[in-house]
Amino acid sequence: MGIITGFFDFILSYLPGVILLIFVSGLILLYVSDRHQVDHTIRRNYPVVGRLRYMFEEMGVFFRQYFFAQDREEMPFNRADRTWVYQAAKQESTLQAFGSTRLQHEGDVLFANSVFPYTGNEEPQQQVFGPYCPNPYATDKVFHISGMSFGAISKPAVKALVAGAREAGIWINTGEGGASTEHLQGGADVVYQIGTAKYGVRNSDGSLSEEKLKVVAENSNVKMFEIKLSQGAKPGKGGILPADKVTAEIAAQRGIPEGKASISPPTHQEIQNYDDLYNFIRHVRLVTEKPVGIKLCVGNISEFREMLTALTSRASAAAADIADSQSKQSAFDDVINAYAPDFITLDGGNGGTGAAPMSLIDAAGMNLQESLPLVSNILTELNLKERIKLVASGKLITPVDVAWALCAGADVVTTARGFMFSLGCIQALQCHKNSCPTGITTHDKRLQAGLDPVNKSVRVAAYAKEMHKELETIAKSCGVSSPSKLSRKNALIYTSNQHAKPMDEVYR
Template sequence: MRNTILFVLFLITVLCGVLVYFIPQTGTYILLSISGLLTIIAVFDSLQTKHSLLRSFPLVARLRWLFEEEREKIQQYFIEDNLNGTPINREKRSIVYQRAKLQKETIPFGTQHNVYAKGYEFVKHSLFPKDHHDVIGETIVFGSDKCSQKYESSIINISAMSFGSLSSNAIMALNQGAKMGNFAHNTGEGGISPYHLQGGDLIFQVGTGYFGAGKSIKGKRVFDEEIFKENAIRPEVKMIEIKLSQGAKPGHGGILPAKKNTQEIADIRKVEVGTQVDSPPSHSAFSNFDEMIAFIQKVRDLANGKPVGIKFCVGNNEEIKQMITAFANAKNYPDFIAVDGGEGGTGAAPLEFTNYIGTPLIEGLVFINKLLQEHQLKEQIKIIAAGKAVDAFDIVKYKALGADAIGMARSFMLSLGCIQARECNLDTCPVGVATQDDDLVKALVVEKKNIRVKNYHNKTIKAVKEVVAAMGKKSISDVHPSDVFRRKKEDEVVSLEEVYYPI
């Protein structure tokens, strides 16, 4: 095959040379130049020893790299249907785009879901539905009896995404949209940047790297009370979230690729520019539950009594039980627990951690909810659930299973214009959401996208109210596991109460 390709290219080059000889015009010279260049590349490919495929199929094998590079986009645009795309299918992505742009969001000709397939889920409507305008419960108050500055938040908020992971324009659009829609924006573990300070309410996340809350001492990241307090008492900061782990890579620590670590980000995080920034897998400020409780109270005091929570992906069940028991015994506890799903999210992560480590959200959420109820802590500790929530049904289901509020990351990225190119860790995001490339960042116009962030939030809240109203409920908080159903097999349907809360 190699000889055949080389022979054909050589023959084309000779013919172009003959053509130039008889018709010495610009066009023929261009043809000769192109054919000659392709022949030289093919000869080089056939002689190099690094790539076997190129050696066997010179020049032609380069098409493989092109198609491989564009595989995700080709699959989205030409191969996948509305329901089989991953991690978020086209139907779900479309509803985000439609709500963000205030476009028509109804669908014709019935559902494309197989309603008789195992795993299909639904809610049942009432013969006496309510008017959705009268449905309440779209906000929730965070703050236990240990907290002096309680915070009333929307039940839908922007989950943790750092400046560094996302672009400056993306962060600004998210924060401005949060301000317009009166909901909260989680900073992610990268600290508070100027782009977060657009007037929107902030949940200041403190990760194991203590960016914005600590410093490096002999190469070790440590918590610093003064640095933390300077950020925590900002009026924009409404709550503090101590991140123990995240669903994308539980037990691993955050990763900021070197390509995305610009001088500005390095200055904010107090790290070396152009290097990969790996957060430690665990906190240096505490190493057991008693120390954790003391640290939570210290953080709460430094933040002048603002709500303080912890975020983790559920791992070892016995450890989690011991932690909740420790909270109950100490009569001191966080004001909320953010439960992240092991299915991962926006963060870049090693394949094994994304695919095989951590409890999926539903099981994790139910487990935490049961433990808090068992220890009579549910009234004190609110639960935020984060894991691929996109539409109103997702939110109703998570609320039914014990969540008080929902954290959404990828959904809000989609509202900014994300096309799920899955290049977040390459610094090549084509729409300027997850990149630090200045030219690509400019593609995201803050003054247009902030409105879409607000629209998506508000329209989704309205959709949640409409679903709850159709169920005959007066409040979003009235939904229970017995209200959501799952097809167990073709001729058997059970409620989620029977699945997760059997008597």
């Protein structure tokens, strides 16, 4: 026993020296390495110490929101907006005291509260998508979950979102990755997105598979289909899923090789012009017998007008030789009902959840604040507003954002990043690196283990419910019975001279 005790005493007496020797030796090795390498000037000129620069650069992404950014200044989402989502999701009070911290800027919205706020209780208004389909879809909710692909986000995140959507009575969009088992069997209303690569409904050559599409459409949880033409994160470029996120399960679902980057083409091979687009919409609707819409980020409003004018021109041509005015109108309407999209999802050109080149995130596509009013105006001008529902999507995560969109012309609003915040996203900006610290956008099992789908599904539902509750508060303050009845007369917009003008004057 004495020998063992003596041995440990000997080790402990020399241990600090050994540790110090190892530490100093390590510093010397780093110094020599830094002085003789030629790839990094900072490390060569400032050996060892220069390495701290890279550490601070890496960690700064995580800590700037806590120590440096003010409540209303951080991008892409400020702390005040994120905090509201966190509180709503956790079912904490979203009330504030001591006045607003929001500075008014050009383009900001003010709601025109009425002298006589609405005090009644009215049943929510049903909105019907695809009324001319064999299986139209009706919802009384105006706030839903936008497209986030399984692959871009993790399986626990998908489970939580689907369960939360079911509880809140809202839809969830699959994103271009196709519908996972969780989507199809989770009991929530699902909008199946058909991206340019046709993941989940593709033939080996990348074209649309009618057989696979029919199988998906037979699932009662799938309510609508959305053909994605472009998205705000990378308008003009297809989806990007890095190779390390293409697991065996995701590869099988998408029909692509495991461990190889999933790069979607920039456009559908079946769609090369406007006629192709409307023929494709009609084809998908005939196969699925369910509402079919399109998603795009507008880059050129004149081109968008051309796209819709091509539809009305086709209808006019079909009715041109008919003399009777009633029959003429009927023929015109038949073409519109057969070929028009049942909804248009309008995405904002200021980025999204997916990986994308900075040049496209920063400088391609119109922001929703500019495009939404213009698109709504064109639909109204061409008498298509009643036929085509308008879905707004793009950085709309608070009641003020969503109510603005409803006033500006949207029928419903969807968000992806808002629901990511409800799952616990901390805006670490690691979505594309498979290293998301909250387990939302990673396939690292260790990081996913921190996201409990059951707990987070409650927060997803709570966020959606609180959103609808505050939208009703805004609507009734403006004197209307429900959010779906908000219009441009219920809002004001700040102009460049800091005067608030009626929205219908600004957006006319």
